[in-house]
Structure formats: structure tokens, C-alpha cells
Amino acid sequence: MSNTPMQPIDFSALLASSVHDLKNSLHALRELICQLESFFPEQKPDELKQLNFEANRMNNNLMQLLTLYKIGLSQCTPTIDENYAVDILEDIVDQHSTLLSLGNVELITECDSDLMCYCDSAMISNALCTIVNNAHRYCQSKVLISASQEQDYVVFSIEDDGAGYPESLMSSDGQQQLPQVDLGTGNTGLGLFFTRTIARLHANAGKQGFIETDNNSRLGGARFRLYLP
Structure with missing residues (x-):
């Protein structure tokens, strides 16, 4: 049995990687929502509008986490x-x-x-x-x-x-x-x-x-x- 000590986990990097994976899944979900919306060219159901908004809200929250991570690494500066x-x-x-x-x-x-x-x-x-x-x-x-x-x-x-x-x-x-x-x-x-x-x-x-x-x-x-x- 190896006695090699475990390397410390960089939870911030792990979180950033997980957020990227979530964003990929969310992108696929938003694409499916757009396809569903095409079935209602005139009046979209309120439930579909709510679903679209919540998907966008989740995407914005993930973007915020990534932005905070990049700011912490001094990799994000505003374009004034x-x-x-x-x-x-x-x-x-x-x-x-x-x-x-x-x-x-x-x-x-x-x-x-x-x-x-x-x-x-x-x-x-x-x-x-x-x-x-x-x-x-x-x-x-x-x-x-x-x-x-x-x-x-x-x-x-x-x-x-x-x-x-x-x-x-x-x-x-x-x-x-x-x-x-x-x-x-x-x-x-x-x-x-x-x-x-x-x-x-x-x-x-x-x-x-x-x-x-x-x-x-x-x-x-x-x-x-x-x-x-």
C-alpha cells in the first residue's frame, strides 16, 4: 500500500471546472427550449416563457461565479x-x-x-x-x-x-x-x-x-x- 500523501485539492479550480460543465449542459437545455418555442409561432405558453427565463437566470448565475473566479485570479478587468x-x-x-x-x-x-x-x-x-x-x-x-x-x-x-x-x-x-x-x-x-x-x-x-x-x-x-x- 502506498504511503504517498494526498495532494491538497484546489477547490476553487474544481468549482470553476464544474461551472463550465454545468454551463455546457445548460447551453444544451436552452437550445432545446428554443426548439420547443418554434412549435408556438404565435402565442407561447406562460410555462415556456417561465422555463426560458429560469434557464437564462441560471446561466447568469454561473457567469457570475466564473467572473468572480477570474477576478480572484486577476484575469478579469472591466472595459470602461x-x-x-x-x-x-x-x-x-x-x-x-x-x-x-x-x-x-x-x-x-x-x-x-x-x-x-x-x-x-x-x-x-x-x-x-x-x-x-x-x-x-x-x-x-x-x-x-x-x-x-x-x-x-x-x-x-x-x-x-x-x-x-x-x-x-x-x-x-x-x-x-x-x-x-x-x-x-x-x-x-x-x-x-x-x-x-x-x-x-x-x-x-x-x-x-x-x-x-x-x-x-x-x-x-x-x-x-x-x-x-
């Missing part, structure tokens, strides 16, 4: 460019309007058409979509997404009319904390952790992006804010 904030909001609306309408949730947007921001629009859109997913899950009937200029920052806000954030998920100092699983609600906090990480990759004129979470929504529930310098 000048963008219209309203274009980012419209992209979010395009991804969520169908599902929100299925749940009779009203999606409200507020943004000046000429508001500009410097960011990696794909990263920011992906991060904000995660927060909108959570808002849809916990709201009663309304979600408000907006963008505005506040001093040296462009601020993206997502507000809802739900019960609000639990104390464990509220933060006003922009500190980066590892996500904690709430066994009562099933909330992992991964979306907030990912968005905070993406925000901190954005820096300009000596300032760094950050997020804030509180229960001061104009709709009476949770309010999330992403600050981009």
Missing part, C-alpha cells in the same frame, strides 16, 4: 466606456418585462435620456439584472429602476414594495463581505456580493464604485443603489 444610462435600463427592461408581466408586477423606470456614465455596460447590466430578479421575487406588485446624477456619481437604484431587506443584507459602508446563506428565505446574498465586487472594479478620478442597501424605498420596501464614479 461612455454609455447612456437609459440604454442600460432598457436592456434590463428587455430581459425582465415578460416575466414581470406574468406575475402582474409593474416595472417602472426613471432616467434622463442624456445621462451618461463610464462603465463596462455588460458587467453593470448583468449585475443589476440580478438585483431586479431579487426585487421581483420579494416585491408585492411594483419594481422601480432608475438612474440619476448625485454629485460625482451616477447612481442606479432598484426599489420595490416588498417587506424590505433583512438586517444581515443591509449595508451603507460599501464594505465587501462574503455572502451568507439565509436558511429562512434561501437568500444566498451572492447577487449583492457580485454587484459589490463589480462596483469596486469601476474607478475614476480617485473614486471607486460601491453599493448601498436599505429599506428607504419610495415604494415602501427594499432599496438598492449602485454608485459609479
